[in-house]
Amino acid sequence: MSKRKGEVSREKILSSAEHLFATQGFHGTTVSQIVALAGLTQAAFYLYFKSKKDILDEILLTFEQQLAHFADVGVQIRENPLTEVEGNLMHSYIGLFQLFGANKNVTKIVFQIGDQGEELRGRIINQIRENMKENQALGIIRTEVDTELLAELLVASIERIVDRYSLDGETGYSAADLGRSLAGIICHGVLTKSN
Incomplete structure (x- = not known):
């Protein structure tokens, strides 16, 4: 059974945030950087999360x-x-x-x-x-x-x-x-x- 598109997008955001928080620090990472790395838009980010x-x-x-x-x-x-x-x-x-x-x-x-x-x-x-x-x-x-x-x-x-x-x-x-x-x-x- 394949994952729904929304689940895949959410996982991409989480994975991107983990990578950026680890390499740049939490405060050094922006939502724009997270979505760019995930290949998504800020609108997609806010579908799943209120904030970083x-x-x-x-x-x-x-x-x-x-x-x-x-x-x-x-x-x-x-x-x-x-x-x-x-x-x-x-x-x-x-x-x-x-x-x-x-x-x-x-x-x-x-x-x-x-x-x-x-x-x-x-x-x-x-x-x-x-x-x-x-x-x-x-x-x-x-x-x-x-x-x-x-x-x-x-x-x-x-x-x-x-x-x-x-x-x-x-x-x-x-x-x-x-x-x-x-x-x-x-x-x-x-x-x-x-x-």
């Missing part, structure tokens, strides 16, 4: 929904035996790096947009922190670990790893390499030993 801010909000919401699964990995960990924690983390981190790699423009936008990016980052950090606190109470994470700091460190580390390794395509690291390494560091430096 409307597009940014949709891009961020979609990305946040995709990230929610990975930010909630702490819940998934406690649903499985402790002996499977490292494998579960590795699988989740690999998926996370694949998501970032498949959404390079959106990832760049999130890292550079300022307040909205900070709000999204803050929500993810809070979710991770709360999951870690619950896992701490269950004896999965050592009690002396500061979950607030660890959540901040984890998100900052992932941001830097994505920026440095998984987005430039020249480092030779795959999503699997990055996910395996990060899971190993977290598990052997943070988690309690299994019996």
